[in-house]
Amino acid sequence: MNNRISxxxxxxxxxxxxxxxxxxxxxxxxxxxxxxxxxxxLKDFPSLEREDILACLGYAAELAEEQIIxxxxx
Numbered sequence: 001m002n003n004r005i006s007x008x009x010x011x012x013x014x015x016x017x018x019x020x021x022x023x024x025x026x027x028x029x030x031x032x033x034x035x036x037x038x039x040x041x042l043k044d045f046p047s048l049e050r051e052d053i054l055a056c057l058g059y060a061a062e063l064a065e066e067q068i069i070x071x072x073x074x
Contacts, residue, residue, distance in 0.1 A: 004055035016059060018052045021045075028056040 006019040016025040023045055031041060038053055 002055045002059055004052050005059045018048060018056065021047050023048065025056045025059050028053055029060045032057070 004019050005016050005025060007014060007016050011017060012022050012024055017023055018025070018028070028041060028045075028048075032038075032053075036044075038050060041053055042048060042050065
């Protein structure tokens with residue numbers, strides 16, 4: 001796990017967030033996917049740093065890499 005992303009069941013219902021904030025990783029990734037720029041995000045979320053946004057993308061990439069092995073049902 002990246003040192004800029006945290007998961008705490010007592011913060012944002014256990015969703016992955018930027019450490020020290022209540023900003024969920026999924027929100028940052030969705031905003032980038034919808035065309036927001038990194039500069040816009042940094043303006044909208046003054047508590048974030050460029051490295052936090054990159055960490056969100058890295059976290060999302062790691063999840064997309066996850067391998068699922070199906071269990072054959074007899």
